[in-house]
Amino acid sequence: MAKKQKTSLVVMTSSRSRLPLYYSLLRQLDQEGVKTVSSATIADYLNINPVLVRKDLSGATHVCGMPKRGFEVSPLLADLKGYLGYDKQDEAFLVGVGNLGHTLLSNRGFEDLGINIVAGFDNNPALIGEKVGDKPILPMDKMDEFVRRMGLRIGIITVPSACAQEVCDNMVSCGVKAIWNFSFTMLNVPEDVLVKNENLPMSLALLLQQMKSNTEQ
């Protein structure tokens, strides 16, 4: 990783959303053989204030930075991994094995964070019984029993927007407590169920808006 340039990142608030970024960066540095890193260096990469980095890290880890040398990368990484829960195994399932469903089932990045997408559900007879990214594709009408039996708490919705609410209701009735929603539908759920909308086009639109307000100045 070259050191000359600065990274401009889209704004983010609260340590909760920054800690995963520290983790990413530290893992990258670790792989490059970097042993210690200062808060200023981390801050530079992420385009934030070094004091904020130190505060975030001291709140989440037991690693103390050393004056003159900064933080040791590998213990920091280990602590952060524990704090973020990446060392614990979590199981999720996905409904809607279309384009995006395939992509997520094949994504190897979940493993590293302790997340296992155990199965995909779909109604397409051509898919049922197949495997995508080593994960079995099961028929929709098996979902209820499967999810209850395995006690799954995390559901991923990658169906077309029109049937997202129905799938969501099903998930909720099976005891799902967190839904990662890729459809464009705003879902209705009971208060104890968490929904995270991952509207990709909107996410890019947000970036464009920031870019425009940047160049206007």
Added chain:
Amino acid sequence: MAKKQKTSLVVMTSSRSRLPLYYSLLRQLDQEGVKTVSSATIADYLNINPVLVRKDLSGATHVCGMPKRGFEVSPLLADLKGYLGYDKQDEAFLVGVGNLGHTLLSNRGFEDLGINIVAGFDNNPALIGEKVGDKPILPMDKMDEFVRRMGLRIGIITVPSACAQEVCDNMVSCGVKAIWNFSFTMLNVPEDVLVKNENLPMSLALLLQQMKSNTEQ
């Protein structure tokens, strides 16, 4: 859309990130034939404070809410569309036509927000000359000339993490000012270039963390 339940959404800060959600919701309501909506109803769907909704809306639109009746959906939608820039056409391009690249090129959701991904670039000879989601796939070595000629400012990185920085450097040298990065590499860019990291596994991990802290209480 049923009205009985509340939606729990992952926290978000500043009107910038909430306005697109209002837009989504209002469009949905509009399609259902809803004519007026109160700030309390919007707030309920999004699990936020109604005062915040009114403040956000009054800052972004010229539509005044009517006491007793709330806001008219369709003028609000129109104003919001303008404010968010969804009525202006923007052009982006994508590098790395793998699984995720295919998914994004085929996604119809960008159009509605005024975003057109004009082409995908890849080195795979089997893909070059093909079309994905109606978008042409071109060889990597054509990127430079193509991007400069069209004056493209927005690049999407969907290549493996190992070559992400190289692709990024290329983009920057072609004048790209905003990068939507799906690789797991923290990119180095000059200060005037905006990077938005879309690390999908990490995004789910963040949701899990919140779910766990919810159930702990």
Added chain:
DNA sequence: TAGATTGTTAATCGATTAACAATC
């Protein structure tokens, strides 16, 4: 030693919420 870098306390800043008068 001098300088780089840390961790912490206090000050600042911005965003959210509470309170309330105005209005249909």
Added chain:
DNA sequence: TAGATTGTTAATCGATTAACAATC
């Protein structure tokens, strides 16, 4: 009219930054 709902001003809250003493 009474009640629902608005928009705005002031108060609160939390997050970020500034200042600075401690230390290798």
